[in-house]
Amino acid sequence: MSRDEAYNFAYLDEDTKRMIRRALLKAVAIPGHQVPFGAREMPLPYGWGTGGIQVTAAVLGPRDVLKVIDQGADDTTNAVSIRRFFNRVAGVETTTHTRDATIIQTRHRIPEAALTEAQVIVYQVPMPEPLFKLEPRLAETRRMHALSDYGLMHVKLYEDIARHGHIATSYSYPVMVDERYLMSPSPIPAFDNPKMHRMAALQLFGAGREKRIYAVPPYTDVRSLDFEDHPFRPHRADACCELCGSGSSYLDEVVTDDRGGRMFVCSDTDYCESRQAGNAKEEAA
Amino acid sequence: MMRPGFTAPVENAQACFRAVLDAISRPGRVQILTLGLTPPAPLDIATAAVLLTLVDAETPLSHDAGAEADSWLRFHCGSPMAAVGEAAFVLATGKPPALAGLPAGSEEEPERGATLVLQVASLEAGTGWRLTGPGIEHEHRLNARGMPAGFISEWAAQRGRFPCGVDIILCAGDRVAALPRGTRIEEG
Numbered sequence: 001m002s003r004d005e006a007y008n009f010a011y012l013d014e015d016t017k018r019m020i021r022r023a024l025l026k027a028v029a030i031p032g033h034q035v036p037f038g039a040r041e042m043p044l045p046y047g048w049g050t051g052g053i054q055v056t057a058a059v060l061g062p063r064d065v066l067k068v069i070d071q072g073a074d075d076t077t078n079a080v081s082i083r084r085f086f087n088r089v090a091g092v093e094t095t096t097h098t099r100d101a102t103i104i105q106t107r108h109r110i111p112e113a114a115l116t117e118a119q120v121i122v123y124q125v126p127m128p129e130p131l132f133k134l135e136p137r138l139a140e141t142r143r144m145h146a147l148s149d150y151g152l153m154h155v156k157l158y159e160d161i162a163r164h165g166h167i168a169t170s171y172s173y174p175v176m177v178d179e180r181y182l183m184s185p186s187p188i189p190a191f192d193n194p195k196m197h198r199m200a201a202l203q204l205f206g207a208g209r210e211k212r213i214y215a216v217p218p219y220t221d222v223r224s225l226d227f228e229d230h231p232f233r234p235h236r237a238d239a240c241c242e243l244c245g246s247g248s249s250y251l252d253e254v255v256t257d258d259r260g261g262r263m264f265v266c267s268d269t270d271y272c273e274s275r276q277a278g279n280a281k282e283e284a285a
Numbered sequence: 286m287m288r289p290g291f292t293a294p295v296e297n298a299q300a301c302f303r304a305v306l307d308a309i310s311r312p313g314r315v316q317i318l319t320l321g322l323t324p325p326a327p328l329d330i331a332t333a334a335v336l337l338t339l340v341d342a343e344t345p346l347s348h349d350a351g352a353e354a355d356s357w358l359r360f361h362c363g364s365p366m367a368a369v370g371e372a373a374f375v376l377a378t379g380k381p382p383a384l385a386g387l388p389a390g391s392e393e394e395p396e397r398g399a400t401l402v403l404q405v406a407s408l409e410a411g412t413g414w415r416l417t418g419p420g421i422e423h424e425h426r427l428n429a430r431g432m433p434a435g436f437i438s439e440w441a442a443q444r445g446r447f448p449c450g451v452d453i454i455l456c457a458g459d460r461v462a463a464l465p466r467g468t469r470i471e472e473g
Binding site for chain 1: 294295296298300303305306309310312328338339341342344367387391392396397398419420422447448452465466467
């Protein structure tokens with residue numbers, strides 16, 4: 001599909017892009033710090049990635065190749081509609097292959113394949129404030145970030161251990177960025193947290209309803225909070241993917257009937273499909 | 286006669302922004318802009334492009350570039366002019382103002398720290414200063430000729446106030462590099 005000329009390139013007007021670009025530069029300069037920005041109303045509801053879309057629109061150029069995933073999958077409603085949106089308003093090439101993409105917009109996953117220096121990953125963030133559930137007053141959380149005072153979060157993790165015997169946070173697991181700012185990694189599974197640590201690609205985060213942008217530059221320390229005697233342990237279902245046989249990827253549990261039947265499959269569809277294609281080639285050979 | 290701005294405003298601004306985003310994400314890496322831009326003296330292509338890309342009516346600007354550049358900036362960016370201590374963007378083509386005199390933001394709002402667009406004589410990666418910090422795998426080397434004497438100690442003093450501070454976009458000819466406030470600089 002060619003670009004719809006009725007819209008400015010990538011939908012947003014140039015003033016808005018400049019404002020978002022300035023916020024992005026400050027966000028990169030202060031890793032993990034939430035920068036407020038004047039989020040616009042977008043042609044999709046809050047919760048569907050309005051923040052991520054605005055960040056992508058401000059960064060995207062005509063030669064970029066865009067990949068959009070929703071919980072790891074390229075073929076779900078949210079991913080398909082955002083990909084088509086940018087294909088229409090920017091005319092950019094889109095792909096489902098992680099290695100071919102220059103910009104990857106994601107909802108709640110990081111691809112299994114390691115990202116490179118030539119790539120930018122844009123996270124859709126519903127709630128940028130990691131302390132929100134512990135302290136609802138934004139004026140207070142701002143001060144806690146200013147003072148790097150994150151004792152409250154440690155208490156929460158400690159109470160998890162006291163109650164359940166382990167840290168019971170399996171997604172949106174809080175991280176420290178460059179040992180300065182506590183940051184929400186967006187609701188990615190804790191399994192994906194280690195991929196953020198010293199990632200070669202630039203990581204940008206956009207929260208549309210909450211009007212915040214933050215970022216992690218390449219090769220920056222991202223440490224999941226834990227205790228010496230209760231080290232961080234990412235959770236993974238104890239199974240292999242039934243489609244490609246992967247024993248190391250993040251798995252979705254799929255219910256197959258109403259008699260308790262279930263199977264585990266990779267959450268990252270591109271990873272799974274390329275492994276299946278590889279397996280098929282091996283069998284043919 | 287007034288010199289023109291970007292020939293293709295949307296594409297040029299995007300290309301320039303990506304170069305600056307790459308520069309600030311990987312401090313010390315030099316980005317090269319390929320734009321047909323004919324800015325007024327004393328502005329280099331990169332300096333003018335960075336200003337056209339980031340500065341507008343919402344960002345008070347302070348500069349030392351003289352009358353012709355002043356009217357060019359007012360016309361194309363439409364930014365209000367401000368004193369160095371109140372500017373969001375500070376352009377220095379000659380001797381830059383002291384870093385400590387620029388807005389550094391506050392502990393709660395460090396993003397209000399100014400951006401210093403500093404035009405220098407030349408930028409060369411691979412030699413010179415040793416840079417470390419976020420965005421850098423091991424170390425990057427950057428040789429920026431024409432930096433003011435005492436800059437390294439000024440930078441170290443500002444580094445101690447992190448997250449408050451000033452971010453610097455270095456421009457020379459068609460080249461751009463950046464020094465975000467978190468970068469550590471040592472003499473090479």
